[in-house]
Amino acid sequence: MELLSNLALGFGVALTPANIAYCFAGALLGTLIGILPGLGPVATVAMLLPVTYALEPTSALIMLAGIYYGAQYGGSTTAILVNLPGEASSVVTCLDGYQMARQGRAGQALTVAAIGSLVAGCFGTLMLAASATALASVALSFGAAEYFSLMLLGLIAAVVLASGSVVKAIAMIVTGVLLGIVGTDINSGVERYTFGIFELSDGVDFVVVAMGVFGLTEVLKNLERVSSRDLVTTEITSLRLDREDVRRAAPAIARGTLLGSVLGILPGGGALLSSFAAYTLEKRVSRRPQEFGKGAIEGVAAPESANNAAAQSSFVPMLTLGVPANATTALLMGAMMIHNVQPGPKVMDSNPELFWGLIASMWIGNVILVILNLPLIGIWVKMLKIPYRVLYPAIVVFVTVGVFSIQNSTFLIYVMLFFAVFGYVLSKLSFEAAPLLLGFVLGPLLESNFRRAMLISAGDATAFLTRPVSAALLLTALFLLVLLVSPSFRRRREEAFQGE
Amino acid sequence: MSKLLKNTDVLSGLFLLAIAAFFLIGGRNYEIGTLEEMGPGFVPLLLGSVLAALGVVLLVQGAATQATGLTVSGNWAIGPMILILGAIALFAFTLRHIGYVAACAMVVAISGLAAPDRRMREILIEAVLLAAISALVFVEAIGMPMPLFPWSN
Numbered sequence: 001m002e003l004l005s006n007l008a009l010g011f012g013v014a015l016t017p018a019n020i021a022y023c024f025a026g027a028l029l030g031t032l033i034g035i036l037p038g039l040g041p042v043a044t045v046a047m048l049l050p051v052t053y054a055l056e057p058t059s060a061l062i063m064l065a066g067i068y069y070g071a072q073y074g075g076s077t078t079a080i081l082v083n084l085p086g087e088a089s090s091v092v093t094c095l096d097g098y099q100m101a102r103q104g105r106a107g108q109a110l111t112v113a114a115i116g117s118l119v120a121g122c123f124g125t126l127m128l129a130a131s132a133t134a135l136a137s138v139a140l141s142f143g144a145a146e147y148f149s150l151m152l153l154g155l156i157a158a159v160v161l162a163s164g165s166v167v168k169a170i171a172m173i174v175t176g177v178l179l180g181i182v183g184t185d186i187n188s189g190v191e192r193y194t195f196g197i198f199e200l201s202d203g204v205d206f207v208v209v210a211m212g213v214f215g216l217t218e219v220l221k222n223l224e225r226v227s228s229r230d231l232v233t234t235e236i237t238s239l240r241l242d243r244e245d246v247r248r249a250a251p252a253i254a255r256g257t258l259l260g261s262v263l264g265i266l267p268g269g270g271a272l273l274s275s276f277a278a279y280t281l282e283k284r285v286s287r288r289p290q291e292f293g294k295g296a297i298e299g300v301a302a303p304e305s306a307n308n309a310a311a312q313s314s315f316v317p318m319l320t321l322g323v324p325a326n327a328t329t330a331l332l333m334g335a336m337m338i339h340n341v342q343p344g345p346k347v348m349d350s351n352p353e354l355f356w357g358l359i360a361s362m363w364i365g366n367v368i369l370v371i372l373n374l375p376l377i378g379i380w381v382k383m384l385k386i387p388y389r390v391l392y393p394a395i396v397v398f399v400t401v402g403v404f405s406i407q408n409s410t411f412l413i414y415v416m417l418f419f420a421v422f423g424y425v426l427s428k429l430s431f432e433a434a435p436l437l438l439g440f441v442l443g444p445l446l447e448s449n450f451r452r453a454m455l456i457s458a459g460d461a462t463a464f465l466t467r468p469v470s471a472a473l474l475l476t477a478l479f480l481l482v483l484l485v486s487p488s489f490r491r492r493r494e495e496a497f498q499g500e
Numbered sequence: 501m502s503k504l505l506k507n508t509d510v511l512s513g514l515f516l517l518a519i520a521a522f523f524l525i526g527g528r529n530y531e532i533g534t535l536e537e538m539g540p541g542f543v544p545l546l547l548g549s550v551l552a553a554l555g556v557v558l559l560v561q562g563a564a565t566q567a568t569g570l571t572v573s574g575n576w577a578i579g580p581m582i583l584i585l586g587a588i589a590l591f592a593f594t595l596r597h598i599g600y601v602a603a604c605a606m607v608v609a610i611s612g613l614a615a616p617d618r619r620m621r622e623i624l625i626e627a628v629l630l631a632a633i634s635a636l637v638f639v640e641a642i643g644m645p646m647p648l649f650p651w652s653n
Contacts, residue, residue, distance in 0.1 A: 167554055168558070171516050171551060171554040171555070174551045175519055177543075177547055178523050178551065181544055187540070188540045190530060190539075193527065193544075219584065220580055223577050223580040223615065223616070224576075224577045389615035389618055393608040393611050393612045393627075393630065394608075394626075394630060397604055397608060400592075400607065401604075404592075404595075404644070404646070408644070408645050410593075413588060413589075413591070414592060417588055421581070424577075429508055429511055429515060430512075451543075455537060458536050459535035
């Protein structure tokens with residue numbers, strides 16, 4: 001079977017001592033920073049991106065993927081222990097996870113989250129491997145018009161599935177694309193919006209944008225008020241699940257995994273949406289719905305499995321189509337481009353070691369995470385006690401040095417400061433930063449495919465509608481937009497994001 | 501009027517109009533080209549106009565709901581913003597002159613003041629420790645091209 005030989009190739013790459021070490025380092029760093037307060041996965045990946053610039057592409061991506069799911073995982077640990085979601089997708093874990101911790105069952109909650117994530121991660125990786133080949137072979141026949149329509153659909157779908165105002169999210173995408181235009185136009189050689197500044201002629205590095213808009217903006221937001229973190233008082237007595245726990249958690253893990261794997265492929269808040277959906281589903285099928293919110297183990301098992309499965313399957317559109325599904329995969333896509341690997345259907349053929357190595361490493365990374373988290377939980381609990389006032393100056397130093405290291409120049413530091421202020425104003429006006437980053441990374445590709453498609457069709461804009469695949473993609477995007485305007489869908493969307 | 505200017509949608513609309521104006525005015529000299537062969541100015545003009553339209557939508561929406569609409573809430577972290585971003589700018593500005601160790605200690609010391617619950621002794625200890633450790637890691641171990649001290653080259 002082709003899938004098996006591909007996976008064998010992948011494991012051959014991922015299981016070299018060096019790559020195991022990078023995977024381990026990534027998962028460790030990701031968990032470490034994910035557990036520390038005030039830094040979500042996007043900021044974590046952005047902060048550590050420059051560290052991987054010196055590595056060869058496969059190792060760099062293996063490490064970055066490790067950082068991503070490590071940070072995701074760290075977020076659920078803080079959700080359970082201190083009722084503080086490290087990121088949006090572990091909000092749901094707080095509901096029952098923290099209640100379990102207060103009842104002295106923190107250990108069981110952590111165990112079930114770990115096992116759920118492991119099962120989901122393994123399944124999600126298999127899904128990814130199985131669907132990648134099929135999707136890529138479809139996408140290989142795409143021309144410029146189809147690519148443009150596909151990216152547009154991806155961006156629109158990301159808006160539909162994200163929470164918050166639709167007009168604002170679309171405005172952020174447009175702003176992101178416009179910011180991505182800064183630099184030399186590849187078609188004409190004209191420098192756009194560089195104002196004669198030499199350092200801007202290659203455009204703004206996406207890491208600088210991410211560090212400003214996600215890293216520093218988050219620091220500023222956290223300093224608006226005195227942090228009121230509950231200190232950890234929970235003792236972790238036992239990690240062992242009893243028979244009743246297993247009986248209740250196992251089907252929840254299975255359902256969460258399936259739901260997450262499917263929903264994760266959709267662009268937009270894959271992990272967020274699937275953890276909410278999994279929680280709602282569990283509550284609905286449970287014979288004891290009244291226990292939810294009071295420490296029901298299913299309420300931890302299902303969303304944790306779902307968001308981890310979704311984290312894996314959100315790699316599918318990025319790796320096979322070159323369309324990132326969320327801010328984190330947009331960052332990983334940017335990292336691939338820095339290493340001169342263009343994400344899209346050709347990656348599988350042109351860089352099979354990278355592609356299958358990355359997928360295999362996710363499986364290894366999930367095993368490493370369980371090993372890291374359960375026995376070492378005592379260390380993580382200690383880290384949770386570090387107060388934010390001590391932590392953020394270190395973040396500031398790291399972000400600054402990281403941006404300096406991109407070009408070994410102080411110029412980008414000033415650019416980052418601009419984006420910090422920009423991002424802070426955006427957050428105050430309740431704009432979301434994720435669509436901005438998606439637009440920024442996809443911007444140059446959108447523009448060049450748009451212009452090429454128009455050139456091929458001799459200036460006829462209907463070409464996007466007369467080519468069947470392109471038309472179908474655009475109609476789907478239009479359908480999603482119409483859905484958004486319909487009041488009943490809007491109501492349900494708001495309900496879904498409020499969770500309860 | 502003051503109510504209008506506190507409405508999130510109104511402010512957001514104005515903000516988008518400002519961004520759109522920047523791209524439309526900054527790009528006014530780029531060649532537009534034709535639909536077949538677009539110049540470098542085509543897409544900025546298109547997207548700048550879309551952004552301006554979205555700004556107007558938000559502006560109208562905000563003006564219509566000014567009584568019931570969302571208002572910008574919470575404190576603006578102006579103090580932390582000046583301290584932290586100022587510290588970083590100082591770092592960038594002085595790095596070549598005073599070296600990494602001093603510049604880093606300065607960033608930690610100044611940005612540390614931004615915490616509402618700051619403790620001076622803690623900040624000083626952290627400044628010294630972070631400067632020393634990060635100098636070892638970034639400059640000595642990774643070999644980033646930054647002078648460590650004013651006299652090192």
